[in-house]
Amino acid sequence: MGAIQDTAMSQFIPPSLFHRPTGTWTTPAGQVAGTIVEHVAAADQTGLVNIPILVPSNSNALSGAYLKSIEIDYEILVADCDAFTFVINKVTRGADTAVAVVSAPAFTQSPAAANCKTVDQHKAVLTITTPFWIDNDEYVLVEVTVNQAATTQVDFLGAVANFTLKV
Amino acid sequence: MGYVHDTHMSQYIPPTAMMGTTGTYTQAAGAVTSTIAFHRAAAASTGVINIPVTLPSNSVALKGAYLKSIEVDYELLLAAATSITFSLNKVTRGADTAVAVVSAVTVTQSLAASAGAETQDQHKCTVTLTTPEWIDNDCYYLLVMTAVCGGTVTIDVLGAVANYTLRV
Numbered sequence: 001m002g003a004i005q006d007t008a009m010s011q012f013i014p015p016s017l018f019h020r021p022t023g024t025w026t027t028p029a030g031q032v033a034g035t036i037v038e039h040v041a042a043a044d045q046t047g048l049v050n051i052p053i054l055v056p057s058n059s060n061a062l063s064g065a066y067l068k069s070i071e072i073d074y075e076i077l078v079a080d081c082d083a084f085t086f087v088i089n090k091v092t093r094g095a096d097t098a099v100a101v102v103s104a105p106a107f108t109q110s111p112a113a114a115n116c117k118t119v120d121q122h123k124a125v126l127t128i129t130t131p132f133w134i135d136n137d138e139y140v141l142v143e144v145t146v147n148q149a150a151t152t153q154v155d156f157l158g159a160v161a162n163f164t165l166k167v
Numbered sequence: 168m169g170y171v172h173d174t175h176m177s178q179y180i181p182p183t184a185m186m187g188t189t190g191t192y193t194q195a196a197g198a199v200t201s202t203i204a205f206h207r208a209a210a211a212s213t214g215v216i217n218i219p220v221t222l223p224s225n226s227v228a229l230k231g232a233y234l235k236s237i238e239v240d241y242e243l244l245l246a247a248a249t250s251i252t253f254s255l256n257k258v259t260r261g262a263d264t265a266v267a268v269v270s271a272v273t274v275t276q277s278l279a280a281s282a283g284a285e286t287q288d289q290h291k292c293t294v295t296l297t298t299p300e301w302i303d304n305d306c307y308y309l310l311v312m313t314a315v316c317g318g319t320v321t322i323d324v325l326g327a328v329a330n331y332t333l334r335v
Binding site: 003004006008009010011012013014015016017027028029030031032033034035036054071073110111120121122123124135157160164165 | 170171185188215220221222224227231256258260263266267271307311322335
């Protein structure tokens with residue numbers, strides 16, 4: 001069989017798969033009819049959202065998914081956030097009885113951090129400085145820290161991972 | 168490089184990926200032991216369950232996933248509903264500072280909304296796109312299950328399966 005390499009693959013990650021350990025989150029309809037969101041109600045608090053990057057992996061080197069960038073669609077409502085920041089966490093799974101190990105691959109983001117926290121619809125693009133092949137013993141989480149002002153509300157519509165597929 | 172064009176691909180979508188509005192929804196064990204379900208409690212109202220279609224997409228035209236149909240496995244318990252209707256929303260993502268735009272994709276459902284899909288029973292309803300679509304990387308799809316319910320019926324959605332052609 002021949003190998004395939006497609007450099008234009010993407011994967012939508014719905015908000016229902018997001019993990020939000022802090023803050024008070026609900027899953028209402030989005031601001032645009034027909035959309036769905038993870039919503040955090042107004043409160044002067046700092047919440048966390050983890051976005052699991054659901055792309056294939058592979059136990060062979062240089063095969064599977066070569067993760068290049070991640071886009072996050074969200075909306076900030078009523079008031080600017082005090083801060084809205086992203087971290088990419090690469091988790092190397094532990095063997096039985098061993099802990100997982102987390103590293104933070106470098107990335108650049110667009111728009112800049114100052115513009116990511118304003119009241120508006122946003123599409124933030126996190127571009128990995130050195131893209132990497134995802135090993136079957138690894139997975140990736142994008143951690144978003146949402147530092148709300150007292151009246152700020154946030155809706156997450158979803159995320160999209162962009163990758164090269166080689167199999 | 169090689170080339171793949173497989174017309175028989177399918178993707179299971181677990182109930183944990185679903186979102187419900189209007190009503191009380193929980194993650195529950197299914198009616199069949201060892202199954203899992205997205206459960207809607209009894210309430211005389213119209214519940215809406217959104218099922219995100221989690222397929223790959225592609226920024227190149229005519230590549231990636233060509234969405235053809237979606238099958239939904241669900242069970243209505245204790246009573247029949249008034250109707251179960253499926254619709255498909257295509258969401259075109261906005262650029263930064265722009266809103267998303269939603270359009271309706273024309274579909275047909277294998278079980279009639281008020282004459283088959285609404286009965287107290289286990290159901291597998293196939294929702295077929297009239298014109299299948301290649302999924303662009305700036306779009307995603309939400310299958311909407313609208314359940315007009317009386318005060319007794321409860322709903323368990325066990326999962327869904329999207330059927331597509333993969334071309335990479």
